[in-house]
Amino acid sequence: xxxxxxxxxxxxxxxLLLGRKTSSKVMAVIKGDAYGHxxxxxxxxxxxxxxxxFGVGSVQEGARLRKCLENSQIYSLLGPVYSEDYQLLDRQxxxxxxxxxxxxxxxxxxxxxxxxxxxxxxxxxxxxxxxGFRGGDLQELLEIWESxxxxxxxxxxxxxxxxxxxxxxxxxxxxxDRYKDYCRAWQARGYVFxxxxxxxxxxxxxxxxxxxxxxxxxxLYGDNPFEHTPWAYKGEGLAQAxxxxxxxxxxxxxxxxxxxxxxxxxxxxxxxRMAVIGCGYxxxxxxxxxxxxxxxxxxxRLPVLGRxxxxxxxxxxxxxxxxxxxxxxxxxxxxxxxxxSAREMAGWLDSISYEIFCSxxxxxxxHSRAG
Numbered sequence: 346x347x348x349x350x351x352x353x354x355x356x357x358x359x360x361l362l363l364g365r366k367t368s369s370k371v372m373a374v375i376k377g378d379a380y381g382h383x384x385x386x387x388x389x390x391x392x393x394x395x396x397x398x399f400g401v402g403s404v405q406e407g408a409r410l411r412k413c414l415e416n417s418q419i420y421s422l423l424g425p426v427y428s429e430d431y432q433l434l435d436r437q438x439x440x441x442x443x444x445x446x447x448x449x450x451x452x453x454x455x456x457x458x459x460x461x462x463x464x465x466x467x468x469x470x471x472x473x474x475x476x477g478f479r480g481g482d483l484q485e486l487l488e489i490w491e492s493x494x495x496x497x498x499x500x501x502x503x504x505x506x507x508x509x510x511x512x513x514x515x516x517x518x519x520x521x522d523r524y525k526d527y528c529r530a531w532q533a534r535g536y537v538f539x540x541x542x543x544x545x546x547x548x549x550x551x552x553x554x555x556x557x558x559x560x561x562x563x564x565l566y567g568d569n570p571f572e573h574t575p576w577a578y579k580g581e582g583l584a585q586a587x588x589x590x591x592x593x594x595x596x597x598x599x600x601x602x603x604x605x606x607x608x609x610x611x612x613x614x615x616x617x618r619m620a621v622i623g624c625g626y627x628x629x630x631x632x633x634x635x636x637x638x639x640x641x642x643x644x645x646r647l648p649v650l651g652r653x654x655x656x657x658x659x660x661x662x663x664x665x666x667x668x669x670x671x672x673x674x675x676x677x678x679x680x681x682x683x684x685x686s687a688r689e690m691a692g693w694l695d696s697i698s699y700e701i702f703c704s705x706x707x708x709x710x711x712h713s714r715a716g
Contacts, residue, residue, distance in 0.1 A: 346623035346656065347630065347676060347708040348590050351382050354714045355586035357394035359565050362582050363548055364395070369555045372541070374562035375410075376402035376422055380699060381706020382566055382587060385413045390712070391565070392417065400560055404430035407439040420466065424448050435459040440499060444468040444476040449489065456495030464499035466541075471503040471523040472516060480523070483530055500539040500558065501528055508554075509546035509570040517551050546570040549579040568698045572688045585686055588678030589705050591624035591640075593670055596662060605659050606651030611636055619650060620662035622674060627655045629704040630676060633694045634658075641679035642668060677705060 373396045379387035398418045401407045407419045424441040425431050443449050456463050470477030478486050503524045507513025540556040545564035547554045569580030599617040624630040638649040640660050647660035662668050677685050687698035
C-alpha cells in the first residue's frame with residue numbers, strides 16, 4: 346500500500362549540479378531500474394536536462410531504454426551475460442563493458458556478422474577486486490585485441506572502491522595511478538580512446554579522476570555520499586527525488602504496560618495513542634525497522650512500535666491530534682528538517698541508500714514536477 350513519488354525536477358537539478366562540477370562528459374547511471382526510480386521515466390527527465398549518455402546494468406535493460414531514447418549513447422555496464430545479449434548489442438546499438446576473456450572471445454566471434462564495428466569499453470581491475478582485466482593480463486589482452494577486427498576500442502574504464510570514504514583518498518590515488526599505467530600501455534600501441542574512472546563521490550571530491558567521462562549514479566537521485574562526514578558540504582544542493590507515503594488505517598489507545606504487534610516486543614511505558622500504518626515487508630518496508638525506524642507526518646517524527654508485519658506497521662501517534670484514518674504519513678522523505686533521507690533509513694538498518702531506493706522503488710510510482 347506504499348505510494349512512491351519521484352520528483353523529476355530534483356532529478357534534473359541533481360544532474361545539472363553534478364555537471365557543473367566537471368568539464369568531462371557525463372554518463373548518467375540508471376541501472377537497476379534507475380535505482381528504483383523507473384528506467385524510462387528517469388531517462389526522459391535526465392535527457393531533458395541534457396544527458397545524452399546512459400549507463401544501464403544489463404543488455405536487456407539497454408534494449409528497453411532504446412525504445413524511448415533513439416539517439417543517445419547507451420552503455421551496458423555488465424556487458425553481455427546471456428547468449429541472446431550479443432545480437433541485441435548490434436540491433437539496439439548498445440556499447441558493452443567487457444570484463445572477461447569469455448565475453449571478449451564470444452563478441453569477437455559474433456561481431457563478424459554485425460553491420461558495423463562494435464564500440465567496446467574494456468573494464469580494468471585497479472583495486473575493487475571484482476570484475477575486470479588485471480595487470481597481469483595486459484600483454485595478452487593487447488595481443489588478442491589486435492586480432493579483434495570487428496571491434497573498436499571506445500573507452501578504458503575502471504571503478505573506484507573507496508571514493509566515498511574521507512579516509513580513502515590514498516587508495517583513490519593508488520587506483521588512479523594503476524589506471525593511468527594501463528592507459529599509457531594502450532596509447533603506446535597507438536590506440537585512441539576515452540578514459541572513465543569517476544563515480545558520484547569522485548565527481549564531488551576527487552577532480553583528478555574526472556578524465557574524459559564521469560559516471561554519476563547515486564547522487565543523481567539526491568543522495569550525498571558524504572552525508573554525516575566532514576565532507577558533507579561537497580554534496581550540498583543535492584535533493585532526494587524519491588518520497589514514499591503510506592496510509593493510516595486505524596488509531597487507538599494503548600494503555601501503559603500493554604504490548605503491540607507480534608511477540609509483544611514493545612510495551613507501552615505510559616498511556617499512548619498509536620496509529621496502524623498500511624505498509625510492511627510485503628511492500629519492501631523492512632522488517633529490520635521494527636522498534637527502530639521512524640515515519641514522518643507534518644513536521645513530526647513518529648517512532649515505529651513493535652514488529653513490522655507483512656502489510657502493517659504501528660507508530661506512536663501520541664499528541665498528533667490531526668492524524669486520522671486516511672491520512673498519509675511519509676515512510677521516506679517529507680519536507681522540512683524531520684524528513685527522512687534514504688541514507689538515514691539505511692543507517693537504522695546497517696545498510697546503504699542504494700538498497701533503500703531499489704527496494705521501496707518497486708512499489709507503484711508516479712513522476713511529478715512538484716516540490
